[in-house]
Amino acid sequence: MFKALILTQNEGKTVAEVRQLEVADLPEGEVLVDVAYSSLNYKDGLAVTGTGKIIRNFPMVPGIDLAGTVVESASDRFQPGDAVILTGWGVGERYWGGYAQKARVKANWLVPMPLGLDARKAMIIGTAGFTAMLCVMTLEDAGVKPDSGKVLVTGAAGGVGSIAVQLLAGRGYHVTAVTGRPDSHDFLRKLGAEDFISREEMAQPARPLESQRWAGAVDVVGGDILARVLAEMDYNGAVAACGLANSFKLNTTVMPFILRNVSLRGADSVSCPQERRTRAWELLAAELPESAYTDIGQAIALEDIPQAAGDILAGKVQGRTLIDLS
Numbered sequence: 142m143f144k145a146l147i148l149t150q151n152e153g154k155t156v157a158e159v160r161q162l163e164v165a166d167l168p169e170g171e172v173l174v175d176v177a178y179s180s181l182n183y184k185d186g187l188a189v190t191g192t193g194k195i196i197r198n199f200p201m202v203p204g205i206d207l208a209g210t211v212v213e214s215a216s217d218r219f220q221p222g223d224a225v226i227l228t229g230w231g232v233g234e235r236y237w238g239g240y241a242q243k244a245r246v247k248a249n250w251l252v253p254m255p256l257g258l259d260a261r262k263a264m265i266i267g268t269a270g271f272t273a274m275l276c277v278m279t280l281e282d283a284g285v286k287p288d289s290g291k292v293l294v295t296g297a298a299g300g301v302g303s304i305a306v307q308l309l310a311g312r313g314y315h316v317t318a319v320t321g322r323p324d325s326h327d328f329l330r331k332l333g334a335e336d337f338i339s340r341e342e343m344a345q346p347a348r349p350l351e352s353q354r355w356a357g358a359v360d361v362v363g364g365d366i367l368a369r370v371l372a373e374m375d376y377n378g379a380v381a382a383c384g385l386a387n388s389f390k391l392n393t394t395v396m397p398f399i400l401r402n403v404s405l406r407g408a409d410s411v412s413c414p415q416e417r418r419t420r421a422w423e424l425l426a427a428e429l430p431e432s433a434y435t436d437i438g439q440a441i442a443l444e445d446i447p448q449a450a451g452d453i454l455a456g457k458v459q460g461r462t463l464i465d466l467s
């Protein structure tokens with residue numbers, strides 16, 4: 142028997158409860174994993190509270206991230222005892238996910254644990270950190286370099302934002318953080334942010350072109366804030382957009398694109414191809430300092446997830462939240 146958080150529907154409402162399951166209850170798959178840690182992402186918050194239409198089939202084990210050890214494998218790629226990471230691929234959305242002590246999954250969803258990481262560290266990073274690295278890679282693919290100018294990170298005190306700040310500062314960028322929480326400034330300064338702009342100021346309506354301020358930007362919020370970011374980009378600047386914490390809408394003009402050669406690039410963690418995925422994990426393992434695993438996270442149990450899911454949607458969670466399944 143093992144413990145899992147199960148989501149069911151009752152009169153159209155999503156109900157989350159911890160239950161005991163048997164291995165035979167798990168869906169079919171090639172690899173059985175003993176899950177050591179999972180994590181809490183914004184999307185998990187939407188799924189567990191039933192706020193977004195993330196989950197369509199019930200009962201469901203949510204949790205878009207997991208890390209642990211292979212117990213059984215029908216694939217040549219993995220042997221019992223291998224340490225593995227899983228993020229994305231619809232796990233915790235369409236397929237049973239990481240909020241359980243065991244998971245049975247497809248072999249090609251798994252990434253071997255990179256040298257230098259373990260399950261706990263990998264889940265402090267999780268989808269949020271993986272996405273932050275994809276955004277940094279996306280900016281550099283677009284030609285942004287540390288000496289190009291200042292870079293901006295929105296939603297900076299959240300999971301993706303806080304790791305993006307840390308990665309960019311670690312690569313030598315001058316990072317400006319946009320946050321709605323002034324009490325996060327000390328936390329963000331420790332991660333490498335050099336100056337701050339309030340969420341309110343960035344949400345002010347922008348003209349089609351504003352003064353040029355940013356060589357690059359990582360945007361996790363969308364909406365009016367992303368519209369202002371685009372209007373403030375330097376000539377040749379690039380924005381990596383990955384989120385919608387403010388809004389999925391974008392009301393902008395073509396001016397930054399046609400007059401300043403600005404590019405707006407997307408970053409998707411769910412279906413990211415295997416080669417880029419493995420590269421991103423290796424870079425995360427190499428670049429994040431030891432302090433990333435001590436200063437950035439808090440650990441909670443399966444039973445605490447429903448409360449924490451509400452908190453992340455309310456913008457109350459700072460940094461990353463780890464789920465300890467031991």
Ligand code: NDP
Nearest residue numbers: 183296297298299300301320321384385386387409410456
């Ligand atoms: P968090 O909740 O940890 O971080 C989001 C941050 O955005 C908050 O901490 C807050 O930062 C800011 N924020 C919250 N609400 C608002 C608002 N109404 N207006 C402006 N800013 C706001 O979430 P994650 O970091 O896990 O995810 C961030 C976003 O990225 C989400 O939209 C998520 O869906 C998306 N995402 C996308 C992925 C992809 O593959 N494309 C993968 C992972 C995440 P502060 O307090 O500093 O203002």
